[in-house]
Amino acid sequence: MGWMAWTLPTTLFFAGIAALLVAMTVWQTVSPGRERKGFLPLTTSRGDRLFIGLLASAYGHLLVLALTDWPLWIATAICVAAMAIIMKWG
Template sequence: MFDWMVWTLPVAVFFTCIALMLVGMTVWEMKSPTTTRKGWLPIATTRGDRLFIGLLLAAYINLVFIGLAGKFAQWFSLEQEPSIWISFLFSMAVLALVMRKG
């Protein structure tokens, strides 16, 4: 069923984190309904809006990193491409920032 995708450990962890965030946000919304607020994003957002924007940013960060990993190895004279865990940690930090301050 999932043969079409390369299921490496970082990919599985990334999608597991997304699933856990969705479950957590659902429970949080049921316990404490969200209100719209204005952060540093140019629009007033709810928690769900910020999660969606943060997940989009996380996906784009990971895609850009994958696309540039070979160039990073060349630019910085690395023996091999940098670990995908770097982009995973960076994208989760950006997601947390958007959720908190956005």
């Protein structure tokens, strides 16, 4: 595993993603969600919205890095909020 050059932040990042996937799976088995139409212009399931949220967050972080000098936690905060909105009403 040495060649993969793990660091604490990336470990936490991937652990977080893995935990999210597990949580989504459990949630779906316990109370299955249905596809529905929210403010996004297409019908989405929970998993779709999670993916859209994650992808949007990735682009959001890159945008902040490219255009501003803000510290990164601001971007993270905005993205978490956006994620919550997409999951709930998207």
